[in-house]
Amino acid sequence: MGSLAKKGLQQYLLQLQHHPLRTKAITAAVLSGVSDIVSQKLSGIQKLQLKRLVLKVLLGFAYLGPFGHFLHILLDKLFKGKKDSKTVAKKVIIEQLTSSPWNNFLFLVYYGLVVEGRPWSQVKTKIKKDYPAVQYTSWTFWPVVGWVNHQYVPLQFRVIFHSLIAFGWGIFLNLQARSIAAKKD
Numbered sequence: 001m002g003s004l005a006k007k008g009l010q011q012y013l014l015q016l017q018h019h020p021l022r023t024k025a026i027t028a029a030v031l032s033g034v035s036d037i038v039s040q041k042l043s044g045i046q047k048l049q050l051k052r053l054v055l056k057v058l059l060g061f062a063y064l065g066p067f068g069h070f071l072h073i074l075l076d077k078l079f080k081g082k083k084d085s086k087t088v089a090k091k092v093i094i095e096q097l098t099s100s101p102w103n104n105f106l107f108l109v110y111y112g113l114v115v116e117g118r119p120w121s122q123v124k125t126k127i128k129k130d131y132p133a134v135q136y137t138s139w140t141f142w143p144v145v146g147w148v149n150h151q152y153v154p155l156q157f158r159v160i161f162h163s164l165i166a167f168g169w170g171i172f173l174n175l176q177a178r179s180i181a182a183k184k185d
Contacts, residue, residue: 028065028068032064035056035171039175055110056115065163088150091146111173141169
């Protein structure tokens, strides 16, 4: 079994080297999907909601993986690959003031409009009420992840590291969005 896992990892790393964008998009899609399955089970959903699952996988593949890929390349170009504490702090601040609010907002909009099929008026009300708490929670958690990511993780692995941590964050957001929706039903 150990050699099978080692061979799988080698294949994954080879794909990451030759096709980084595609590999990161697929990784984000798989982790988004698994995160949603766990979220559905934790929130008490008895039968797996396949449409919701497919829409979450699509978000990971079409947006989360590619966005992270290009964001980390851009940050490394802006700061010329430096990893000193001052540069890492700047990267984390930029990330937390731009992509963090945007990604959390986009997730809540996507979840409400696309996944749940709610009208914009309900989604807008939910965002006005709950977005500040989601973003505040994000700012208490993700800066540490960002620091570790920029300081210690090589560029080619940053999206994957971020996606692994986002697995848990996705469960939190799904449960948060689901509990908010349940209150409105």
